[in-house]
Amino acid sequence: ELKVEQNPLFLSMQEGKNYTIYCNYSTTSDRLYWYRQDPGKSLESLFVLLSNGAVKQEGRLMASLDTKARLSTLHITAAVHDLSATYFCAVDFMDSNYQLIWGAGTKLIIKP
Amino acid sequence: DADVTQTPRNRITKTGKRIMLECSQTKGHDRMYWYRQDPGLGLRLIYYSFDVKDINKGEISDGYSVSRQAQAKFSLSLESAIPNQTALYFCATSDQRTGRSYNEQFFGPGTRLTVL
Numbered sequence: 001e002l003k004v005e006q007n008p009l010f011l012s013m014q015e016g017k018n019y020t021i022y023c024n025y026s027t028t029s030d031r032l033y034w035y036r037q038d039p040g041k042s043l044e045s046l047f048v049l050l051s052n053g054a055v056k057q058e059g060r061l062m063a064s065l066d067t068k069a070r071l072s073t074l075h076i077t078a079a080v081h082d083l084s085a086t087y088f089c090a091v092d093f094m095d096s097n098y099q100l101i102w103g104a105g106t107k108l109i110i111k112p
Numbered sequence: 113d114a115d116v117t118q119t120p121r122n123r124i125t126k127t128g129k130r131i132m133l134e135c136s137q138t139k140g141h142d143r144m145y146w147y148r149q150d151p152g153l154g155l156r157l158i159y160y161s162f163d164v165k166d167i168n169k170g171e172i173s174d175g176y177s178v179s180r181q182a183q184a185k186f187s188l189s190l191e192s193a194i195p196n197q198t199a200l201y202f203c204a205t206s207d208q209r210t211g212r213s214y215n216e217q218f219f220g221p222g223t224r225l226t227v228l
Contacts, residue, residue, distance in 0.1 A: 009152075031214045042202065043155075043219040050214055088154065092215045099170065100215060104154040 002026055002093050006103035014111055016078055021106045023072040023089035032072045033100065034063050035088045043088065047074075079110045115139070116220035118203050124226045131190045133223050135203030144186040145204040145217065146170075146178060148197075155202070161186055162208070193227040200224050 003026040013019055023032070034047040047056040049065035049072060056063050060083065062075045072089055086107045090100040116137045125131055135144065146158040157170030159178040167180055175197060177189045190197055201224075204217040 033216060042221045043204075045216055045218065048214060048216050090155075099157055099160065100217060102154040102156075104152065 002091075002101045004089060004091050004101050004103040006087075006089055006106050008106060009104060010107045010109075012109045012111065013079055015080055018078065019076050021074040021076075021087055021108070023074070023091075023103055025070050025072075025091045025093075025101070027070070027093060028067070029070075029091045029093045030065070030067045031092045032065050033090045033092075034072070034074055035090065037086045037088065037105070039086075046087075076108075081110050081112050084108055084110045116203060116205055116218055118201075118220040118223050120223060121221065122224045124228065125193055126228050127194055129193050131193050131225065133188045133201055133203075133225070135186045135188070135220055137184050137203075137205045137220075139205055139207070139218060140183075140209075141205035141207040141218070142183065142209050143206045143215075144180065145206070146176075146186070146188045147202045147204065148172065148199040149202060149222075150199050158188065158201075190225075190227075193225075195227045198225060198227045 005024045032049045035043040037043045047063040052067040054065045060077045065072045086105045088105045089103045119134045145160040147155045161167045161180045164180050179187050203220040206217045
């Protein structure tokens with residue numbers, strides 16, 4: 001079964017702290033995507049990771065991919081309130097005919 | 113700006129009514145998708161289309177139908193709406209025209225549908 005699991009599903013943190021969101025997936029893939037969704041809004045593409053060891057950074061967010069461990073991480077450095085959102089990872093597997101399989105999302109609340 | 117648009121943005125309807133949600137894109141992408149989002153369940157794929165003549169069922173196609181009228185237009189129909197189809201519906205596009213090996217998708221603003 002093609003599965004993508006995120007944890008935690010909910011995270012409340014203080015501004016200035018660091019934290020990591022984890023995305024595990026069930027079988028071989030080297031294509032992983034991170035998206036952001038603000039409440040009631042659409043999904044915005046953040047990062048596309050296409051190989052083992054890939055690392056992408058944008059501001060206080062850094063994403064990485066370990067295909068051997070079937071794991072991606074989204075690291076938040078010195079969190080600020082504006083990063084409050086729900087973050088989704090998605091994977092496209094060789095067996096999924098280019099369909100994306102989505103994690104359930106991590107709702108991140110950053111308190112001032 | 114190249115974009116993905118959805119109409120209507122909000123719709124309230126009654127059980128048994130036929131509803132059509134429309135999606136248009138100016139990105140020139142070949143692939144289009146319909147998803148529904150329910151709280152705590154992430155995104156689930158309803159239908160997807162690789163081009164005008166290639167339409168495929170997704171994970172939860174029962175109770176839905178689609179039409180790809182042109183490369184830029186992809187509509188979703190609920191033939192007889194029921195309350196558990198109340199959800200947020202998203203259209204998305206991706207570009208595989210150049211044989212790109214990855215599937216970054218770009219989303220419309222969503223349609224909030226309530227079935228009473």
